[in-house]
Amino acid sequence: MDLILIALLVLGITGLVAALLLYGIAQKFKVEEDPRIDLVQEVLPGANCGGCGFAGCRALAEACVKATSLDGLLCPVGGAPTMEKVGAILGMEAVAADPKVAVVRCNGVCEARPRTSEYDGVRSCRIEHSLYVGETACPFGCLGCGDCVAACQFGALSMDPKTGLPVVDEEKCTACGKCVKACPRNIIELRKKGPKGRRMVVECVNKDKGAVARKACLNACIGCAKCQKECAFDAITVENNVAYIDPEKCRLCRKCEAVCPTGAIHAVNFPPRPAKPAESAAKPAATTVQNTPSNPNTPIEKPIEKKEEQA
Amino acid sequence: MKTFRIGGVHPHDNKIYSAHQPITECPLPEKAIIPLVQHIGAPAQPVVEKGQKVKVGELLAKAGGFVSANIHSPFSGTITKIDSTIDAWGMRMPAIFMDVEGNEWLETIDRTPDVIREFNLEPKEIIDRIAEAGIVGLGGACFPTQVKLMPPPGKKAEVLVVNGVECEPYLTCDHQLLLEHGEEIMIGIQLLMRALNIQKAVIGIEMNKPDAIARMQELAAKTLGVEVCPLKLKYPQGGEKQLIDACIGRQVPSGALPIEVGAVVDNVATIYAVYEAVQKHKPLISRVMTVTGKSLKKPGNYLVRFGTPLSQVVELAGGVPEDTGKIIGGGPMMGRAMTNIDMPANKRTSGLLFLPEAESRRVEPENCIRCGKCVSACPMGLEPYLLAKQAELQMWDEMEQHDVMDCIDCGCCLFTCPSHRPLLDYIRMGKAQVGGIIRARQAAQKK
């Protein structure tokens, strides 16, 4: 009996002394911090993705607490709702920002972009890119090794084995920008999501002259500038033989899509067009399916090489 | 027998296919494309115009900076355009296109086969002629030769180390050059010694070329200050730092150039070009390249003028073999696999190797078993397994701490890895990243 008592006493006293010591030391070396940092950090997603431009969620929280206005501070993952909560904690107005989404600007699907060699090194875009042009002849297009998929922390990217291109899951994409940095060819862009997710995108970044680009890939933008002329809102610029649609100016009229001879312009998330016999034959699929360039073999009526000089 | 002290591997040398094949001149093409980037550094600036007629040896493009080189016309004919062309890796490069007409040379060039032994030039004159002739290191790096001959202030060259090692498997062009033009090379060595104002030169030759060693020893006996250093067979003995270590026992410190230990290294092919430029007034317009492979019909050493399509050289060697899986520009350890052979020959192309498909594919990698073979094989004393892992995890700072910038891309680690891990792929990628970070930091410090 005594033995048990002594053991209990010794253990208890040791524990008590240790606890007191720990408490004392913790109090002595406590770092004074603005308690609001913890509060802000709690409403942040906690993914530490760095999409905001800071080292992690804690760093963003510190920056928010220090800042005098929330202008320019945005958690791309949580978006506006999160920033509103942050604003509520700090007593500041959250600045509204358009939600963005990652967009893969390459539609060089397997059928349109024939393989000219076989890559046998590490499956890494960065390494393949530093070695050579890639398995196809397009020096600008997607390499298909999936560096972006590996970089995405939210599981929003996946490779489509049929097209060999990455697909963005818009529900999951938080526009943190990791994939943009991971892509050695700068194909992925963060674009405004657009009303109901609708937007017009030139899914090609090939800067070669039309003939060369066309030879490498049937779906390439050849810089013919037809879309530029068609656009009534000055939203399209053609530079370095490649067109770009400014999401701020685009009014989603879809005229450019219709004139594009190679099908490089894609209308995303639009409802299918009412079936008109002539037009629906030209582009049935690309209008309905978002992001997946599924219609590589769009027939092209006439050669377009003559136009390339304009660019 | 000497060799370098750290690491190294012993790949099968496979030189038997093209060894001792006499140097054969490749016929002139009808159309030629002369790239403006045939060297390290800025592209050369064209000085000719569309439609202009040029003779062999005429200046086509001037060096575009301090580290750059002149480019001369390898053919006579008409310039058709100055545009960009696609190299064997699908990348654009600026080039001069010409139609070849006849074979008319500049009168100043001595085309006789006579060996001209006498020279009476000042060092400055020799260096000027080398620069004018557009000579670059033909061993592979293509660093402009004249830059090496002008040591920075405070540094003094003591020894000229001549690279006749040719440690890459399969390649035999330097070997054949030593056999056929040993005497000219010896004169070239004396020219360089004069230019550098030094009295000592060492020729490093690996012992798998006994005839070349004997030939050069015989010639060196008659020449003051030149000695032949037979070296044990070990890859990468032809690496600049390894060669200096092997021949004169000095190790170039990390990040420094050979001049730090008083050495200047030049390849035998470069030295032959120096001889031709100085003694014969012939600019660098052609080089000897090895076209080889196990199933090639006529592997051999071919004298090719720059601008000749490689496919034409291959025709001469019997055409592309049926079973080809990989075509490599250069040797199998450091050469680059090409996507086509339409590219023109240039100062960089030291060889063309056709690997059969059965040997072309890599073996599926397994887990690292931490055997440490890559560590003992690395000639720079690095830890490839660690660097590769760090690169995979994008730990750039750690890579820098572990001296990734010392890596010479020799490929010993990947060659020796029993698990077939793609060590060098990752290390090379990491090196590029770390290099970028270091340059950015230096630029920021300057500001």
Add this chain to the structure above:
Amino acid sequence: MNKLIVAPAPHVHSGDSVRRNMLLVIVALLPAYIMSVVAFGWGALITACISIAACVLFEWLIAKYILKTQPTIGDCSAILTGLLLAFNLPSNLPWWIVVIGALLAIGVGKMSFGGLGQNPFNPALVGRVFLLISFPVQMTTWPRPLSFAGSYVDAETGATPLAAMKQIVKNGQSDMVSQLPDLWDAFIGRMGGSLGEVCALALLVGGVFLICMRVITWHIPVSILATMALFACIGCPEGMTAGQYVAYTLLTGGAMLGAFFMATDYVTSPMTAWGKIIFGIGIGFIVMVIRTWGAYPEGMSFAILIMNAVTPLLNMYIRPKRFGEKKK
């Protein structure tokens, strides 16, 4: 002609493979195994077969059904683990103990860390030490060699020379010297002990073969044996000459097996030459400490496991000499 293949340099390979290395080690172990079959008969044969079969089976099962990866038994590492485990067991061990040892070796020692290349400890030794602690009686009942009479369970058993040495060293019983086997007998394996450790000659032949084939380097075995010899020279007990003691130290117990085959395991030994030497010295020292002052007569397994734990540290701090590095 098909599409050309493009990959970064180098485009040739030495032809070395994990499988080749494992097979060479197995080949190098064969002479010792043959000697052990000669010495212990059926027991050696059955124990080794059970151990190997169990190791391969467990690796396959765990990889397939627990880790859900492609089983990698093709690299022969499980066979080697099984063989090495058997080498460390007495030949008369009941079969179910061998199977438990194999399960521990493969399951806990190797696969729980993620398979080949990931394990911090030598799997065979993990299995062996587990058995040694769990079944101390069975694990230290050594059959006498060359006693072919009867089945393997009932074979005549007796103490190992190391147990005798322990008494000499620890208790100063110099009269035990007469119990030690003849030096020549110890060299060719006519003494009690684990299945594979008895014949120093055969192990030496195998070890030299491995060094010649460049499967292992000399650093680890030489530094282990040299450290043990040096320690024995200094700590020679009464009743023996220093030479005798050194010879017994090196020839008995697991010294040879441990130095050439167990400590040199790629995965659990350091990468650099100096790292390997320090690793070897550490093992040699710990073995001798355990043999001289510890509770067990033999400490090779413990010594190697302890130094296995130090290996990551050695890899981190002992860097190879860089090219052109100035001497400090």
